[in-house]
Amino acid sequence: xxxxxxxxxxxxxxxxxxxxxxxxxxxxxxxxxxxxxxxxxxxxxxxxxxxxxxxxxxxxxxxxxxxxxxxxxxxxxxxxxxxxxxxxxxxxxxxxxxxxxxxxxxxxxxxxxxxxxxxxxxxxxxxxxxxxxxxxxxxxxxxxxxxxxxxxxxxxxxxxxxxxxxxxxxxxxxxxxxxxxxxxxxxxxxxxxxxxxxxxxxxxxxxxxxxxxxxxxxxxxxxxxxxxxxxxxxxxxxxxxxxxxxxxxxxxxxxxxx
Amino acid sequence: xxxxxxxxxxxxxxxxxxxxxxxxxxxxxxxxxxxxxxxxxxxxxxxxxxxxxxxxxxxxxxxxxxxxxxxxxxxxxxxxxxxxxxxxxxxxxxxxxxxxxxxxxxxxxxxxxxxxxxxxxxxxxxxxxxxxxxxxxxxxxxxxxxxxxxxxxxxxxxxxxxxxxxxxxxxxxxxxxxxxxxxxxxxxxxxxxxxxxxxxxxxxxxxxxxxxxxxxxxxxxxxxxxxx
Numbered sequence: 001x002x003x004x005x006x007x008x009x010x011x012x013x014x015x016x017x018x019x020x021x022x023x024x025x026x027x028x029x030x031x032x033x034x035x036x037x038x039x040x041x042x043x044x045x046x047x048x049x050x051x052x053x054x055x056x057x058x059x060x061x062x063x064x065x066x067x068x069x070x071x072x073x074x075x076x077x078x079x080x081x082x083x084x085x086x087x088x089x090x091x092x093x094x095x096x097x098x099x100x101x102x103x104x105x106x107x108x109x110x111x112x113x114x115x116x117x118x119x120x121x122x123x124x125x126x127x128x129x130x131x132x133x134x135x136x137x138x139x140x141x142x143x144x145x146x147x148x149x150x151x152x153x154x155x156x157x158x159x160x161x162x163x164x165x166x167x168x169x170x171x172x173x174x175x176x177x178x179x180x181x182x183x184x185x186x187x188x189x190x191x192x193x194x195x196x197x198x199x200x201x202x203x204x205x206x207x208x209x210x211x212x213x214x215x216x217x218x219x220x221x222x223x224x225x226x227x228x229x230x231x232x233x234x235x236x237x238x239x240x241x242x243x244x245x246x247x248x249x250x251x252x253x254x255x256x257x258x
Numbered sequence: 259x260x261x262x263x264x265x266x267x268x269x270x271x272x273x274x275x276x277x278x279x280x281x282x283x284x285x286x287x288x289x290x291x292x293x294x295x296x297x298x299x300x301x302x303x304x305x306x307x308x309x310x311x312x313x314x315x316x317x318x319x320x321x322x323x324x325x326x327x328x329x330x331x332x333x334x335x336x337x338x339x340x341x342x343x344x345x346x347x348x349x350x351x352x353x354x355x356x357x358x359x360x361x362x363x364x365x366x367x368x369x370x371x372x373x374x375x376x377x378x379x380x381x382x383x384x385x386x387x388x389x390x391x392x393x394x395x396x397x398x399x400x401x402x403x404x405x406x407x408x409x410x411x412x413x414x415x416x417x418x419x420x421x422x423x424x425x426x427x428x429x430x431x432x433x434x435x436x437x438x439x440x441x442x443x444x445x446x447x448x449x450x451x452x453x454x455x456x457x458x459x460x461x462x463x464x465x466x467x468x469x470x471x472x473x474x475x476x477x478x479x480x481x482x483x484x485x486x
Contacts, residue, residue, distance in 0.1 A: 084478065132435075139432035146428050150419045156486035160415040163475045163482075164429060167411055170471070 011088035013229045014238050020222035020229075027222065031215035038208030046201045058116045064210040065109035068217060069137060072102035073169065076144075080165035083158060090225075092158035093232070095165055096148055097224035101217050103141035110134055140168040153231055260352040264360040267343070271364035286372035289322035293380045304385060311384035312445035315394060316401070316438050318380070319373050323402045324430060326369040327409040328423040330361075331480065335417045340480055354477040362410045362473065370402035386449070393448035393458070397441040400461040404437050405430070407465075407472040414479030418486060436464065 010016050042060035049056040076095045083091035113131065114124045125131065144164055151157030198206070233239050275282055296314045300306055334340050347354045377398060381391045412429040416422040444457035 136432045136435050143429040143432060146425055147415060150416070150421070150425055154486075156482065159482035160479055163411065163478050164415055167408070167433065167471075167475060170467075 007082075008086070008088070011086075011090045013090055013093070013233055014236075016090045016093070017226055017229045017233075017239075017242075020226045024219050024222040024226070027215045027219035031212045031219060034208050034215065035212040038205055038212055041201055041205030041208065046199075046205060052120055055116065055119045058112050060205055060209050062109060062112040062116055063206060064213040065105045065112060066134065067210060068213045069102055069106035069109050069134070069141075072098050072105060072217060073137065073141070073165075076102065077165050077169035080162035080169075084162045084166070089155070089158065089232075090229075092162060093225050093228045094221065095162065096157070097221045097228055098217070099141060099144050099148065100224070101220050103138065103145060105213070105217075106134065106138040106141055110138060144168065153228075155232065260350065260356065263346055263350055263352055264356060267357050267360045268364050271361065271368060275368050282368060282372050285322045285326040285369055286376040288325065289318050289373050290376050290380055292318040292321065294383065297383065307384045308449060311381070311386055312394070312442040312449070313438075315377065315380060315384070316398075316442045316445070319377065319398055319402065320405060320434060320438060322373050323369050323405050324409055324427060324434070325423075327365055327406055328413060328426040328430075330365060330410060330413040331417045331483070332413070332422055335480075335483055340417075340484055344481070344484060353474075354480065355473040358410065358414075358476045358480065359469075359473040362406055362476075365410065366403050366406040370399070370406065373402065374398055389451075390445055390448040393454045394445050396458060397444045397454075397461060400458065400465055401437045401441040404461065404465050404468055405434055407468045408433050411472050411476045411479060414476040414483065417480065417483035437461065440464070 010019055038060070042057055046057075048054050076098050079091045079095040079098070082088060083095065110131075113134070117126070118124050144161060147164055148157050148161050151160070230239065293314055296310060297307065300310070331340060343354060343357050346352070347357060374395060377395060378391060381394060386394065409426060409430050412426040413422070415429070416425040419425060440457045440460045444454040444461070447454040447457065
């Protein structure tokens with residue numbers, strides 16, 4: 001009940017705007033704090049791999065990027081569902097704000113995968129099940145962004161994009177189970193509950209990098225949602241007052257909130 | 259109360275198609291033309307053709323049906339026919355999703371059947387054996403039905419936008435990948451003399467799930483397009 005009321009409290013664009021303003025910068029700093037030790041573990045502290053040499057270190061970018069590309073889609077589908085069911089404008093805006101970051105991570109996982117595949121498998125690209133489904137995930141993100149752009153920032157984009165988000169979410173299980181369906185070149189998942197095949201330092205580096213990716217995603221999504229709200233609510237008085245307060249000397253801020 | 263309404267939605271498409279019968283043949287012709295281009299671009303010996311046949315036939319049929327369905331709702335949204343759907347569904351209590359389902363069924367019969375009828379002709383060009391042809395027909399029948407469902411949602415979402423048809427293609431093509439994979443795999447298996455039941459069953463499962471999911475999603479999209 002408490003979580004629900006918290007969710008709907010921030011469903012008003014005005015409150016979400018304020019919340020995003022408060023949290024974006026701390027998230028960015030926290031991402032940096034996790035990123036630096038993560039990079040140190042990834043590049044310095046862990047030894048080179050017995051088989052793959054130094055080349056395996058791209059894993060510390062590749063794996064978090066691949067995870068994030070899938071997770072962000074799941075979060076987008078969640079916000080799309082919430083927006084469709086409860087008609088909350090802010091949920092749609094959250095989904096829109098997450099999409100570019102998700103597309104970026106999907107592209108990053110494909111690019112780092114190609115860079116890794118060339119020395120290890122001897123080829124930039126193979127039509128392996130996991131690679132193919134990652135490519136399809138990127139295409140689904142791009143289709144979503146194309147539909148979003150076609151509406152040119154109007155509120156009419158909300159429900160169509162949410163419906164597309166849910167339809168694309170049907171594809172996520174196919175991606176996840178593709179390794180089991182078509183058993184091909186790509187190695188299976190290394191991290192599974194009850195079965196760890198990674199040494200401690202590597203795992204710690206991987207988790208730190210993943211945490212940094214999460215926090216960076218939060219920060220960019222919050223910054224982007226502020227821009228989306230500012231574009232959508234440009235005609236409202238509260239935004240004008242807030243803007244005036246931001247440019248005016250400090251006491252103005254108190255007056256705007258009063 | 260609901261049956262006459264659904265029949266009216268269904269029969270309108272048939273009446274429209276009966277007035278322009280040549281339009282139906284156009285998609286089938288497109289399918290035949292695209293499939294005939296591939297042997298010209300490659301060396302047409304029997305081994306290469308047998309290797310290519312499932313993929314080329316499947317992609318050709320997919321593009322033909324998709325092009326025919328991409329702007330399914332465009333004219334109806336502009337002319338106010340979809341507004342009438344909304345009013346009728348509100349007046350009679352029939353869910354909009356059911357009207358969409360009737361429309362999609364008509365769409366499948368009108369666009370996929372001509373393509374299916376042309377398929378044996380193209381299969382002849384590629385030297386497909388009768389057993390493989392039968393599997394191809396079944397897989398195309400199931401797969402095009404799935405495709406029309408997904409394209410229906412995308413067409414509803416893109417309804418009323420500029421360049422809607424291109425947008426629908428961009429949205430549907432990645433989602434259509436599993437259909438092509440299962441469909442072509444079934445034909446490959448049949449050509450090797452192996453059982454194709456598993457892939458056909460997966461196509462059937464996709465059809466069963468999407469037949470439940472897609473009409474309500476398309477109805478949501480149409481509502482949003484009408485209100486926009």
